[in-house]
Amino acid sequence: MLVMVRKHEIIRKEIQNIQEFITKKSAEDVKQLYTKCKERVVAVENLQARSERQKDAEKVFEVKDNIDGYYGHAYFKKISDEKRTNKEITDLKEQVQQLQLEKQQQQEQLEKQQQKEQLEKNKRKTFYFF
Secondary structure: OEEEOOHHHHOOOOOOOHHHHHHHHOOHHHHHHHHHOOOOEEEOOOOOOHHHHHHHHHHHHHHHHOOOOOOOHHHHHHHHHHHHHHHHHHHHHHHHHHHHHHHHHHHHHHHHHHHHHHHHHHHHHHHHHO
16 A cells, blocks of 8 residues: 555645546656555645544555555565665666776777787888898
């Protein structure tokens, strides 16, 4: 279940409900999380009257009670660790590509230098034979 705060900023004239906000206005990461949560979402407002906050809390528990199982802090830590690991892998792949490109460029420079030296050497040999 996804709990979104600041409901008053989310639900306005052009956005009728939290589901519409997520599908039309949210970042891709939020949409993916929404999908992973089986589209279970509740919007709450923590800056409202106590009675309204109570209604929001009841809605949260109503949705929670209909969930088979739950995900705690360990689950979210795992997701965060996976994202960090994936980012590190991507960064390392980019570094490897850059190093391979640099190696190729150095190899090409070395080959050019060797060809140049061989030409100079051949010129000297040709000069001595005349």
